[in-house]
Amino acid sequence: MRILYSHYGIEGKNGWGRSFYMAAALAKLGHEVVFMTNRPELSFAQCRVRKIEGVQVISFPDFLPTSIKSKGFGLVSLAMKLVYAASRRFDMVVADCGQRPSGLPCRINRLLYGSFYVSEWWDFFGEEGYYTKKSLIFRACYGWIEKWAEIRDRQGADAVVVLSSLMKQRALSHGIRNVYMIPGGALTDVLKVFPLDSSKDHKLTFGYIGMSKADVVLIKPFIDAIGSAEFAGKVRFYAY
Numbered sequence: 001m002r003i004l005y006s007h008y009g010i011e012g013k014n015g016w017g018r019s020f021y022m023a024a025a026l027a028k029l030g031h032e033v034v035f036m037t038n039r040p041e042l043s044f045a046q047c048r049v050r051k052i053e054g055v056q057v058i059s060f061p062d063f064l065p066t067s068i069k070s071k072g073f074g075l076v077s078l079a080m081k082l083v084y085a086a087s088r089r090f091d092m093v094v095a096d097c098g099q100r101p102s103g104l105p106c107r108i109n110r111l112l113y114g115s116f117y118v119s120e121w122w123d124f125f126g127e128e129g130y131y132t133k134k135s136l137i138f139r140a141c142y143g144w145i146e147k148w149a150e151i152r153d154r155q156g157a158d159a160v161v162v163l164s165s166l167m168k169q170r171a172l173s174h175g176i177r178n179v180y181m182i183p184g185g186a187l188t189d190v191l192k193v194f195p196l197d198s199s200k201d202h203k204l205t206f207g208y209i210g211m212s213k214a215d216v217v218l219i220k221p222f223i224d225a226i227g228s229a230e231f232a233g234k235v236r237f238y239a240y
Helices: 016-028 076-086 101-113 136-155 165-173 220-226
Strands: 002-010 032-038 048-052 055-060 092-095 116-121 159-162 179-181 204-208 235-239
Touching (some): 002 016, 002 076, 016 055, 032 076, 055 076, 116 136, 220 235
Parallel strands (some): 032 055, 116 159, 159 179
């Protein structure tokens, strides 16, 4: 099966740790996978094409600053992605942030070739979510579109992938039926496990790997809880 994966951010960042390795897993199953992303540096016309873990990674250029193109927006990169998606037939297309312009190439390919569109839905992006934390400029320029597109994109997809039971319930509440939960995981083929000697160590150990600095705020209630006197000396916490 030929699969097109549209990553909203820049190569190596912005959810790369989930999206790329999902694509790599599909490639390991024998599928032909093309992964579209953006070049991190300022560039005008040159695409970078590489083969990484069986996936053809195409990093598209753009002259916009990283702060903009890392959020799923682009000018040159978006135009080039649209041309690429419109000129090639795929069996399945996947967008990791379908409500942003980065999801348009997937919908164009489905319109032209009848490909199966999968939209990932990681979190609350619109109402009751990140929208309220965005700047006034973002809310005025694109936020009102995001509130609508967050729901409409998933309602129009052939399948929706969520990370948690909470997001699955939210999808179902909006009449979305083809919902599949695939939680975040770990690279078990490269991670080394060092078992603890229970006879010597009686502390409960937690590890956390986040995607951005904002994650610290999101897990603050957990940190406050394990930092209380009740858990003093009983818990260790590692964040990366």
